[in-house]
Amino acid sequence: MPMPALPPKNYKTPFASMIGHHVAIRVPDFEASKKWFVEKLDWRVLHEWPYGDLQLAYVGPATDDTFFVEILGGGDPQPKVIYDDVDASLVHAGYHHFCLTVDSVDDTVAELRRRGVTIIGEPFELESISRRLAFFSDPWGNLIELAQVIA
Known part of the structure; x- marks a missing residue:
């Protein structure tokens, strides 16, 4: 959709x-x-x-x-909660993540993994917004979303 x-x-x-x-x-x-x-x-x-x-x-x-x-x-600075699951991260109010558009979520995640970046869950499709998504974090738990437009 x-x-x-x-x-x-x-x-x-x-x-x-x-x-x-x-x-x-x-x-x-x-x-x-x-x-x-x-x-x-x-x-x-x-x-x-x-x-x-x-x-x-x-x-x-x-x-x-x-x-x-x-x-x-x-x-x-005070320490923050570190998430290893996107769904678990959705229970707290406040800032959550920022999003970066990429040509290929899967290729980007593969390269991030190769570079030792923490991937938070596996890539997935969200048909309601026509996007393939994935999340990763910096070493301090700040979440970053990847989004690829899908047909």
Whole structure:
């Protein structure tokens, strides 16, 4: 079942200029997180800056200059729940994951496994949105979704 047609865009709203830019993740090890994105996902470190006692950086996909992950490091963050099952992760309120579109979920998961990345469950199809999906996590339990459009 394909996704329904999107409603028309509303250019009359005072928020018409809003578009997505980045999502932020809090990590206990700033340098290790940057290294993980670069070595495991082939992402680029785009910009770094301090904020109080924190260190921040934008990292972005190899070929995308429109979506970033902001890494928040430093200080003494509280530990978070680490999931090994997507369904178990759905019981808590709050931020859950961000999604990356790929040409092939299966090929991407195979390469992530080869690079030692933690895969959270096996790829599956969700017909209601015409997508093949998979989830993986960084070393600190931040979930990332992969999505492939299926016919």
